[in-house]
Each structure stands twice: as C-alpha cells, then as structure tokens.
Amino acid sequence: MLDDLRYRVRALFHRNELEIDLDEELHFHFDREVQKHIARGMSQEEARRMARMAFGGHEQVKEDCREARGTNFIELTMDDAKYAIRQLIGNPTFSIIMILTLALSIGANSAIFSVINGVLLKRLPYPEADRLVRVFLSSHEFPKFPLNPWDFLDFRARNHSFESIAAFTRGDVQLSGEGEPVKLNGFGITSGYFRVLGLQPELGREFDFQSEIPGNGLQVIISDRLWHSSFGADPGIIGRKITMNMQPFTIIGVMPAGTEHPGNEYHSVAYGESVDVWWPFSFGGNSNQRGSHFIEGIGRLKSGVTAQQARSEMNTIMAQLGREHPDGDAGWSVLVIPLYNEVVGASRQMLLVLLGAVGIVLLIACANAANLLMARASARQREIAVRLAMGAPRLRVVRQLLTESLLLSFLGGALGLLFAFAGVRALVALLPSDFPRANDIHVSWPVLLFTLAVSLATGILFGLVPALQASRTDPKDGLQKSTRGTTAGKHQNRLRSALVMAEVGLASVLLIGAGLMLRTFLNLIHLDPGFKQDHLLTATLSLPNAQYKKGEQIANFYERLMASLTALPGVESAGAGSDLPWTGYDENTGLTIEGRKPAPGEGFHTRYHMATPGYFKAMGIPLLHGRFFTDADKDGSPGVAIINHAMAQKYWPGQDVIGKRMSFHDDPQKDSDWLRIVGVVGDVKDQPNSPGAEPAYWWSENQAPQRDMSVALRTTSDPRQAIDELRQAVRQLDPGLAVADVKLMNELADSSISTPRFTFVLVGLFAGLAIVLAAMGAYGVISYTVGQRSSEFGLRVALGAQRGDLLRMVLAQSAKLAVPGTLIGVILALSLSRVVRGLVYNVSPTDPLVITAVVLLVLFIALLASYMPARRAASIDPMTTLRTE
Amino acid sequence: MTGRIELPQGTVDLLILRTLVTGAQHGWAISERVQQVSSEVLSIQQGSLYPALHRLERRGWIKARWGTSDNNRRAKYYELTRTGHKQLEAETEAWRKLSTAVEQVLEGA
Numbered sequence: 001m002l003d004d005l006r007y008r009v010r011a012l013f014h015r016n017e018l019e020i021d022l023d024e025e026l027h028f029h030f031d032r033e034v035q036k037h038i039a040r041g042m043s044q045e046e047a048r049r050m051a052r053m054a055f056g057g058h059e060q061v062k063e064d065c066r067e068a069r070g071t072n073f074i075e076l077t078m079d080d081a082k083y084a085i086r087q088l089i090g091n092p093t094f095s096i097i098m099i100l101t102l103a104l105s106i107g108a109n110s111a112i113f114s115v116i117n118g119v120l121l122k123r124l125p126y127p128e129a130d131r132l133v134r135v136f137l138s139s140h141e142f143p144k145f146p147l148n149p150w151d152f153l154d155f156r157a158r159n160h161s162f163e164s165i166a167a168f169t170r171g172d173v174q175l176s177g178e179g180e181p182v183k184l185n186g187f188g189i190t191s192g193y194f195r196v197l198g199l200q201p202e203l204g205r206e207f208d209f210q211s212e213i214p215g216n217g218l219q220v221i222i223s224d225r226l227w228h229s230s231f232g233a234d235p236g237i238i239g240r241k242i243t244m245n246m247q248p249f250t251i252i253g254v255m256p257a258g259t260e261h262p263g264n265e266y267h268s269v270a271y272g273e274s275v276d277v278w279w280p281f282s283f284g285g286n287s288n289q290r291g292s293h294f295i296e297g298i299g300r301l302k303s304g305v306t307a308q309q310a311r312s313e314m315n316t317i318m319a320q321l322g323r324e325h326p327d328g329d330a331g332w333s334v335l336v337i338p339l340y341n342e343v344v345g346a347s348r349q350m351l352l353v354l355l356g357a358v359g360i361v362l363l364i365a366c367a368n369a370a371n372l373l374m375a376r377a378s379a380r381q382r383e384i385a386v387r388l389a390m391g392a393p394r395l396r397v398v399r400q401l402l403t404e405s406l407l408l409s410f411l412g413g414a415l416g417l418l419f420a421f422a423g424v425r426a427l428v429a430l431l432p433s434d435f436p437r438a439n440d441i442h443v444s445w446p447v448l449l450f451t452l453a454v455s456l457a458t459g460i461l462f463g464l465v466p467a468l469q470a471s472r473t474d475p476k477d478g479l480q481k482s483t484r485g486t487t488a489g490k491h492q493n494r495l496r497s498a499l500v501m502a503e504v505g506l507a508s509v510l511l512i513g514a515g516l517m518l519r520t521f522l523n524l525i526h527l528d529p530g531f532k533q534d535h536l537l538t539a540t541l542s543l544p545n546a547q548y549k550k551g552e553q554i555a556n557f558y559e560r561l562m563a564s565l566t567a568l569p570g571v572e573s574a575g576a577g578s579d580l581p582w583t584g585y586d587e588n589t590g591l592t593i594e595g596r597k598p599a600p601g602e603g604f605h606t607r608y609h610m611a612t613p614g615y616f617k618a619m620g621i622p623l624l625h626g627r628f629f630t631d632a633d634k635d636g637s638p639g640v641a642i643i644n645h646a647m648a649q650k651y652w653p654g655q656d657v658i659g660k661r662m663s664f665h666d667d668p669q670k671d672s673d674w675l676r677i678v679g680v681v682g683d684v685k686d687q688p689n690s691p692g693a694e695p696a697y698w699w700s701e702n703q704a705p706q707r708d709m710s711v712a713l714r715t716t717s718d719p720r721q722a723i724d725e726l727r728q729a730v731r732q733l734d735p736g737l738a739v740a741d742v743k744l745m746n747e748l749a750d751s752s753i754s755t756p757r758f759t760f761v762l763v764g765l766f767a768g769l770a771i772v773l774a775a776m777g778a779y780g781v782i783s784y785t786v787g788q789r790s791s792e793f794g795l796r797v798a799l800g801a802q803r804g805d806l807l808r809m810v811l812a813q814s815a816k817l818a819v820p821g822t823l824i825g826v827i828l829a830l831s832l833s834r835v836v837r838g839l840v841y842n843v844s845p846t847d848p849l850v851i852t853a854v855v856l857l858v859l860f861i862a863l864l865a866s867y868m869p870a871r872r873a874a875s876i877d878p879m880t881t882l883r884t885e
Numbered sequence: 886m887t888g889r890i891e892l893p894q895g896t897v898d899l900l901i902l903r904t905l906v907t908g909a910q911h912g913w914a915i916s917e918r919v920q921q922v923s924s925e926v927l928s929i930q931q932g933s934l935y936p937a938l939h940r941l942e943r944r945g946w947i948k949a950r951w952g953t954s955d956n957n958r959r960a961k962y963y964e965l966t967r968t969g970h971k972q973l974e975a976e977t978e979a980w981r982k983l984s985t986a987v988e989q990v991l992e993g994a
Binding site: 021022024025026028029031032033035036054061064065068 | 911912913917930931932933935936937939940943951954956958959960961
C-alpha cells in the first residue's frame with residue numbers, strides 16, 4: 001500500500017525523469033530486437049523493419065505504460081463512488097434525510113465559523129497589528145478611564161516601550177457650505193496617530209507636531225468616503241478650505257478607503273470605517289491641571305516589547321507623575337491592553353459559546369448519521385455478506401462503505417455551504433449594529449476550507465464505526481439467517497442505544513443553554529430602565545463655537561427651541577439634555593459636599609449631566625422628591641442641582657436631601673460657589689443590564705450651557721411624525737444647523753439588547769435543530785427494534801397480552817434511552833455553567849426552572865418520538881407476524 | 886509465427902512473475918525467455934509487456950533498477966519482491982485450479 005503510494009507520488013512528481021527512463025528502456029528493447037534479427041542473418045535495414053513491426057506503436061506503448069503507472073487508485077475510487085451513488089439513488093428517503101441533516105449542521109457550523117473567522121481570526125487591518133495597544137488610566141473609583149492631555153505628553157516624552165504613541169478624542173464636526181449642513185463623526189488626534197496605526201494618507205500628509213500648538217488647529221484630514229461624497233473625489237483637494245463648525249479648515253490629507261477607526265471608550269464610536277474627519281488635537285491651558293480625563297491613548301510597541309512590559313514602565317512613569325503632581329496624578333495606574341482584545345474582547349466569549357453550541361449540533365448530527373447508517377447496514381447485511389463471500393477483502397468493504405458516507409457528508413457539506421451563504425447574510429443582519437468587524441464577515445476561502453475539513457471529518461466520524469461493524473458480518477450468518485436476531489445485531493443495538501443517549505444528552509445541554517438565554521432575554525426586556533422608551537423621538541444638535549460664543553446665546557437657543565417644540569401639536573413634552581441613556585456618555589467630576597469630608601486619599605466623585613426644565617418629563621424619568629428645573633433657574637439666580645436616587649443614597653443615606661448643598665470648587669467660599677439640591681429623580685440604569693445606576697446629578701442647562709445637546713420629544717402618537725416638525729423648528733432658529741442622529745428611543749434601547757437577542761436566537765435555533773435530530777435518532781432506534789421484535793410481540797398478543805401492555809413496553813424502552821440521556825445532559829450542563837456565566841443576566845446558569853423544564857420537554861419529545869412505533873407494535877396482527885417466521 | 890496465442894493481461898502478469906523467479910532480467914530478456922520456454926508458442930508483445938511491468942512495479946510485486954547489460958549498455962532490470970513471490974504463488978495456484986477445471990469440463994463434454 002505504502003509502496004504503491006510512493007510509486008504514484010514519484011510518478012506524479014518525477015514525470016519527466018520517468019518519461020526519459022521509459023524512452024531509454026524502449027530503445028534498448030528495440031536495439032536488442034534489431035541485433036537479434038541481424039544475428040539471424042538479416043540486413044540491418046530489414047532487421048530494423050522487422051523490429052519496428054513487432055514493436056507496434058511506440059507512442060501507444062508509452063501511453064499504456066503511463067496509464068499503468070497510477071490511475072488505478074483513482075479508478076477504484078471512481079468505482080466506489082459510482083456504486084455509492086447507485087446506493088444513494090436507490091434509497092432516496094434515506095439519502096435526503098442524511099444529506100439534509102448534515103447540510104443543516106455543517107452549514108450552521110460554516111456560518112458561525114464565518115463570523116469567528118471575520119471577527120476573531122482575521123488580523124486587524126493595520127500592519128503588525130499585534131503590536132498595537134490601547135492605553136488607559138485606572139483608579140479605585142474609575143477602573144478604566146481616559147487620559148489627561150498633560151499626562152499623555154509626559155508619557156510620550158518619557159517612555160521607551162513604544163515605537164510611537166498617540167492620543168485621540170471624540171469631537172464631531174458640522175460641515176456646511178457643501179449642501180445641507182451635516183454632522184460628521186470626528187476625532188481630534190495628536191500628531192503621529194496614523195503612524196501608530198501604520199496607515200498613510202492616500203493624498204497629502206498627516207498632522208505634524210506644529211499642529212498640536214494652540215492656534216494651529218484649523219487643519220483637517222478627511223476620509224475617502226467624505227472625499228467622494230462631498231468633494232467629488234477632487235484630486236486637487238489638498239489645500240482647499242472647507243467650513244467646519246463655522247470656521248475655515250484647510251484639508252491637508254485624505255485617508256484611503258479601509259481606514260478603520262480602532263474603536264474607543266469615551267463617547268464611543270464603533271469600530272470600523274465610522275469616522276470621516278480628523279482634526280489636530282491641541283494642548284492648551286495649564287499643564288499643572290491634570291484632573292480632566294478625556295483623551296484616549298493608543299500606541300505601537302517596539303518590536304519585542306510585550307504589553308506587560310510596557311505597562312510596568314508606564315506605571316513607573318505614572319508613579320513619578322504622581323509625585324510631581326500629587327493633586328491630579330496620585331492614585332492612578334496605567335492599563336496597557338492589546339488593541340485586538342479591546343476590539344473583539346467583549347464578543348469573544350459569546351462567539352466561542354456559539355461555536356461550541358454549533359459544534360454540539362454537528363456531533364449530534366454525526367451520531368444521528370451513524371445511527372441511520374447502522375440501521376441500513378443491517379438491512380444490507382446480505383449484500384455485504386455476498387461481497388465478502390465472493391472474496392472481497394474486508395478493507396475493500398470498509399472502503400466502499402466509507403466512500404458512501406464521505407459522499408453523503410460532502411454532498412451535505414456542499415449544500416451546507418449554500419445554507420451558510422444565506423445564513424451568514426441573516427447572521428450579519430441580526431448582529432448588533434455596533435458589533436465589531438461585522439463588515440469582515442463573509443463566506444471566504446478559510447470558510448470553504450473549514451467546510452471541506454468538517455465534511456471530511458464528519459464523513460469519517462459517522463461512517464467509520466458502522467463500516468467496521470458491517471465488515472465484521474460473518475458471510476455464513478449473513479447469508480443463512482435473515483437479518484433478525486443475530487448476535488452482531490445485539491451488539492449493534494447496544495451501540496445504537498448509546499448513540500441515541502448521547503444525542504439526547506447533548507441536545508439537553510443545548511436546550512438548557514437556550515432556556516438560560518431565553519430567561520436572560522426576557523429579564524432584559526422586562527427590565528425597568530428608569531425611563532419610558534416609547535413615543536420618544538431623539539436627535540442631537542451641536543451649536544458651533546464660532547456663532548455661539550457666549551453661554552447665554554446657547555441657553556437662549558435651547559430655551560427658544562424647547563418653547564417652539566412644546567407648542568407643536570402631538571408633542572406632549574420636549575426637553576434637551578447633555579446625553580441620552582445608553583449612548584456611552586460618561587462625564588465625571590470631583591465634588592465637595594457641605595458638612596462631609598472624604599476619607600484621606602479619596603474624594604467624592606460623581607457623573608454629571610445637563611438638562612433643560614422639560615428633559616425629565618420628556619424622558620419619563622420620575623421625580624421622587626422636590627421639583628424639576630424651571631425657567632427661573634437661570635444664570636444669575638441661585639445655583640441648583642437635581643440628583644438621582646443613587647447619589648442621594650450614597651452621600652446622604654437616610655436623609656432629606658432637598659436643600660443640601662454641594663460644589664465643584666475644592667474650597668467653596670461664596671454662596672454662588674454652591675449648588676443647592678432641589679430635586680431627586682429615579683435612577684436610569686447605566687446599561688440595560690446594569691444592576692443599577694451610577695450616582696449622578698444634573699445642572700440646569702440655563703446655568704451651565706452646553707453646545708452639544710440631545711433633544712427628546714415625547715409625542716402622543718407615532719414619534720416619526722414629529723421628525724419633520726423637529727427639523728423645521730431647528731431650521732427656523734438657525735438654518736445652518738444639522739439635526740443629527742434622529743432616532744426613536746425604543747430603537748436605541750432595542751439595539752442595546754441586540755447582543756443577548758442574537759445569542760438567544762442562535763442558541764435557540766441550534767437547540768431546536770439538536771432536539772429534532774435526537775428525536776429522529778430515538779424514533780429510528782425504537783422503530784427498528786419494534787420491527788425486530790415483531791414476532792415476539794405477535795407471540796405475546798397470541799398469548800393474551802393486551803395492546804396497552806405492548807404500548808407501555810415500547811414507551812418504557814424509549815424512556816430507558818431518554819432518562820439516562822437527559823441525566824447526562826443535565827450533568828454536562830451543570831459542569832459547563834461557568835462558560836455561560838458571563839452571558840446570562842439575572843438568572844443562575846444552574847437555574848432549576850430551566851433545567852426542570854428541559855428535562856420534562858426532552859422526556860416528552862422522546863415519548864412522542866416512540867409513540868408511532870409503539871402504536872405499530874400494539875396493532876401487530878399475531879397471525880401474520882408468526883407466519884413470516 | 887502462426888502458432889502464437891494472444892495472452893490476456895492476468896496471464897502476462899503471471900508469466901512475467903514466473904520468469905523473474907530465476908533472477909533479475911530486463912524487459913527484452915523476459916519476452917525472449919517466455920517465447921523460448923514456451924517453444925515459441927507464447928509471445929508477449931512489447932505493447933503489453935511494458936505496461937505490465939510498470940503496473941507490477943506500482944503494485945510492489947517487482948522492483949526496477951538500472952544496470953549494465955551483457956553488451957555493455959544501460960538497461961532497466963526487474964526483480965521479484967517478497968510480495969511478488971507471494972503473489973506468484975497465489976496466482977500459480979489459481980491458474981492450476983482454473984486450468985484443471987477447464988480441462989475437466991472439456992473432458993466431460
């Protein structure tokens with residue numbers, strides 16, 4: 001066998017050499033023949049003629065030799081395949097069931113693998129992306145926090161770990177003068193940001209260090225998309241001035257298509273081609289004030305430096321800074337996290353769980369296929385016995401049977417690939433909109449290879465045992481006896497029962513998983529977020545610096561806008577706030593509380609927001625104590641604040657907080673340094689699945705005007721009808737303003753639970769497929785044994801057994817498979833509970849309700865699967881069955 | 886020449902294997918030897934000899950090496966392998982059975 005292979009491989013790779021050898025060999029023969037004739041007295045010429053005649057066609061001989069060299073294996077395989085195809089066509093029901101179940105499970109695997117390949121396996125689209133890391137600060141209170149600009153400059157100057165390091169911060173811009181004003185996702189970046197990523201502008205250049213100096217910032221780099229959509233891909237765009245935020249910016253660079261934003265935490269924009277504008281971040285102000293944190297670090301490690309080494313160096317630097325600036329820099333440490341982990345880390349566990357789930361489906365499908373094959377092998381026992389008796393070696397029979405199962409699995413794989421194409425499209429549509437790298441998910445070459453490998457492995461896995469089993473058929477037994485009641489049959493029954501038990505067990509695991517995901521999903525849906533999502537239209541506005549220089553201009557704009565919005569028919573209430581729930585807003589501040597001192601080395605911190613008087617009502621956030629803001633809470637009148645329940649609990653537990661005072665001054669002196677608490681509102685959960693809310697308070701927008709605001713409109717009917725009116729109202733006040741991010745709040749809320757929904761839908765689908773397969777397996781085995789035992793049943797009926805007894809007997813046999821199977825499943829699920837802990841919400845991975853429900857469901861389905869065969873057993877006519885024996 | 890018989894493939898294989906029992910031979914010598922031993926009745930045409938040699942080599946029943954012939958030319962020599970010996974035994978056995986059976990049938994009829 002090995003010689004054969006070696007010969008054929010040699011024949012394949014040393015073709016030329018062999019051809020030359022063959023030529024020489026044939027010439028040698030020819031010459032000897034000629035010599036022979038000459039020795040017998042012929043002339044040279046006649047001898048050659050004779051030899052040529054005897055030789056026949058020289059080329060023909062060579063052709064025959066080539067053929068003899070190695071087509072045999074292929075011929076044999078073709079024979080086997082032809083035979084296998086005849087078998088499959090001769091048994092269409094069997095073939096269709098096999099191919100369909102395999103296609104579904106292989107296809108599901110390929111689809112999930114496409115996601116894994118695109119999201120987890122494919123490298124990030126930056127050169128040597130494994131050297132890219134994100135840099136954050138961390139403190140007791142804020143475990144993962146942005147950097148302070150001055151700290152960043154010190155990091156950049158002092159570190160030895162990074163080839164280059166850069167910082168970036170969200171700052172959207174409004175582009176006008178090129179048609180309708182639009183708001184674009186923008187980032188302020190330090191010089192060298194793109195160098196860190198390893199990207200080059202396709203036109204122009206990157207920002208240099210000069211641009212970081214205040215006053216030099218009116219430059220911009222734009223995306224390829226913006227270049228095409230707003231500037232007609234003008235090749236002479238570099239140097240052109242455009243109006244952003246009502247100021248003239250000079251375009252100095254265009255980034256190529258495929259420039260992916262590496263994702264960010266603070267005012268986050270999703271990973272991907274999600275950014276259109278980059279402007280130079282400038283370092284201004286007092287370098288000793290290090291309390292405000294709003295830029296994010298990204299760095300490229302020197303080759304050979306690990307993230308861990310970089311982290312310890314950065315922490316040394318941070319400790320120095322803490323000594324130099326004890327006010328702002330003490331108490332922080334540095335996190336250095338590989339970019340890959342930042343981008344896909346959160347999805348990783350979910351994807352691996354899905355891969356596990358779909359792998360289980362494939363295992364069940366294999367068990368099922370093996371089961372069906374064994375059932376059929378016993379029907380084919382006679383055929384196999386004949387072949388063995390005719391002298392076919394066992395290996396040949398095994399090979400033939402394996403060819404059949406491989407044919408099935410490859411047909412299943414091919415069809416499965418079609419399913420995968422459709423499935424991947426559905427998966428991507430179902431994915432959460434902010435899912436990282438969703439654009440990288442395709443059925444690609446690695447997926448094809450994966451499918452091929454899975455098909456091959458599947459075919460061997462489910463085909464080998466039945467093939468070996470069948471080849472052990474004793475020709476004598478197989479020919480003499482009918483297929484019933486042989487000893488091999490008993491062994492096979494045990495094996496098949498074990499397979500069904502395994503199927504039931506694995507299916508139970510998936511069902512338990514699906515049950516947990518379902519409960520998680522329901523918990524999230526029924527969660528009280530702390531505000532009312534329905535009938536709520538939201539949008540964002542940002543007032544350009546150039547036009548709205550003074551706070552009172554801003555306050556005035558929003559006051560007038562709210563007045564005109566509230567007057568709209570169909571609008572119940574209107575408000576504006578610095579942010580909307582669940583959009584990644586996270587602004588924090590230290591504060592002083594009248595009459596309380598923080599523990600040494602710690603301070604009071606809280607999240608802050610701004611709101612107009614109508615904001616809480618429009619959002620549906622309930623007032624617990626005191627009052628909302630009014631128009632009277634404006635600049636010049638006493639400072640007021642509204643706090644949430646969590647803040648009241650944290651800083652004034654058990655007290656009446658109305659009238660208490662707090663301040664942002666470290667050392668408040670005057671009355672105007674203080675804010676008086678006038679109201680307490682209910683908590684809005686930070687994220688839909690957060691256990692609670694961060695302590696937070698609201699400024700009155702009139703007293704702390706903010707240019708970028710989110711508008712919330714509560715309507716009496718469909719909020720979509722208010723969209724035009726909102727745009728109209730804004731245009732009346734300022735035609736140059738872009739109304740951006742127009743969304744329904746329930747869409748926003750919906751997208752925040754789309755990850756759990758995705759998991760639940762998929763695990764549910766896989767569990768459904770699994771239980772159907774397991775039911776098929778149980779049905780197959782039970783109905784086969786009923787067939788085997790029909791004469792026994794006939795005898796029992798003849799001896800006076802009641803039909804009900806037979807029914808019970810068969811159902812009991814089914815229970816004997818299902819009960820241990822379910823038990824195995826429950827034990828497996830319990831031992832796997834750790835795996836899903838991070839994916840469930842408000843339900844224990846060992847939830848007894850889910851487990852009980854699954855056990856009952858599986859037992860019910862097992863009985864259902866055996867009910868038909870049981871009925872058949874019960875209706876056996878003793879006369880016919882006994883006569884056939 | 887008229888007395889010669891066209892040989893089926895399996896028989897060619899058998900004759901080649903048998904001829905090689907006495908030692909390594911090149912292709913021409915094999916065909917000469919068969920013809921000689923069978924008193925000029927059996928002749929393996931080159932057209933079937935060389936494909937058969939290659940087939941047998943691939944199956945591992947014979948192996949080939951280059952050597953020098955008696956007239957000092959490079960020639961490809963074939964010799965039996967261990968499996969080739971076994972195969973020869975098996976095929977000889979089968980041939981004997983077949984020919985005896987055919988003989989009996991012919992006698993009986």
